[in-house]
Amino acid sequence: MLTPELLHALRNLPLAAKQAAEGFLAGQHLSRRRGAGMEFSQYRPYQPGDDLRRLDWRLAARSDRYYIRESEVDTSLTVHLLLDASASMNHRDDNGLTKLEYGRLLLAALAYLAQNQGDAVSLSILHPEGLVHLPARADARQLPRLYQALQNTTGMGRFPEAAQLAPLLARRQRALTVCVSDLYEEQGEINSLLTRLRTVAGDVLLLHLMAGNELTFSYRGAVTFEDLETGQTLQLNAEDQRRHYQEQLQQWLRTTAHTARRQGLDYFQLSTAEPLDGALREFLRRRQATSFH
Template sequence: MSKLLHPKTILAIKDLQLAAKTVADGFLSGMHASRMKGTGLEFSQYRSYQPSDDLRWLDWKMYARSDRYYVRQSEIETSIDIQLIVDASNSMLHEDKGITKIDYARYLAAAIGYLSHQQGDATGLSVMQSAQVFSLAARKESQHMARFYYQLEQIQPGGNFQHPMALKQLFTGPHKRQLFVFISDFYEQQAEIMQMMDTLAAMQHQVIAFHLVAENERQASFKGYQAVEDLETGELLQLDGAIDANAYAVVWNQFITQLKQRLTAKGILYTQLSLQSPLDIALRDFLLQYNKIRR
């Protein structure tokens, strides 16, 4: 894993689109370009050009020989709508070693969006929080991607996570294959996140869930604190003496195991990411699921 993909290095790049390009290009540099370009993985045959086809795939040699337009058609020729869903509830302001969950989510979503756009797929964005809900429908145009990065930059976490009716169009859109990428810390109060996961799974969409975890919450490292605050409810928990690390580890592991089992049972790919995890781990899992849906 490249040191250039470490979160602290990437987050130092303030231009979000440039950071996304740096992450994606760095990740792909070790892969065969032939597997990442074109309308599919392997050339299969020609077919007549249709008005909606991308002009990049016209075969000009065939045109010169036949005076007709043909497109190089691969064995896999699909278009996927990729919708990134970012949890922007207040708990995403949690910080560890100078990195907040929301900043990690912001740059991760930007990198995945850049990669999907380079693949020629429509990319959209939904931001989930109680105070306001933002949804950007998936589109392919470069101008659309400029708005995509802008909206990621504008995210200001607040409130708690809800499954609002305002996002009804997210679940009742065109009947086509979609890949949903959900980025969250999975902090919920009344199973609101799992309700959304249930809805997506029931609609038979492909879903990747990235679970962002801070090392200080994984290890209960609160030395020097007299109390900790629930960022979404404001509730204070007094820390009387040292935390029983062993007991905490048992509860934490039970939570992670149950979460992973519930998501996996729904056919959702679960990946846990530390805020210190290089971003290529997430891009690898994204491409694994991406390739499944294109088969």
């Protein structure tokens, strides 16, 4: 299991994505369903109306019974990847990674996984200077495009305004949307976007990214905190505030998860201190469920 800091240390996003995804899959293909594909799965008795081209004549000659060969075929769908690139994603964990760097690694690995499953993949990077959007494609050149866009991404400003996000909400075919964000927002703008995407495009997997030092409050002594989006600062003593901070944080996390799930989003919390595997597993679980809708 490769740690996120080891993947980041490769300084090669395509290689890191491949290492993370293939290390996780370990040769397994998790998105298959029975059908008339190429890879044999099992037999079942012939029923009137079945395609006679799938009938196993050799087995019929031996058993005097007619059986249909069921095969496995790859399922595929459209996967929309969204990355929150507001300035709060520049927060750095004790392992040296920012949330944005972790998010880039994660979405690159998810893009690799999705294309490996035969899916069409798109990418939208959300920051105040304008929406960076790569339309969904399933061709071999899509991954390099996505990697390049992710590598060029820097965190800045606040989450974009609704008018800038309008192109994401154009009515589209059913898809699986995956959003990586720390959910630091002023007026519920991230939640509003994802709820509307749930309405127009189907399933939404929200990967709520927190830094390890945010979750554990690993600071010591007198600390000055700065809001990366507003520039406001706050001075405090870490030991005096630790208990109150952790109580408030856990309450916020519970409320955030409850709100997301109540509005039909699939919510999963992850930490920049943890390997990518939990999020990759959640993606494949949600992808498989979406494929069978």
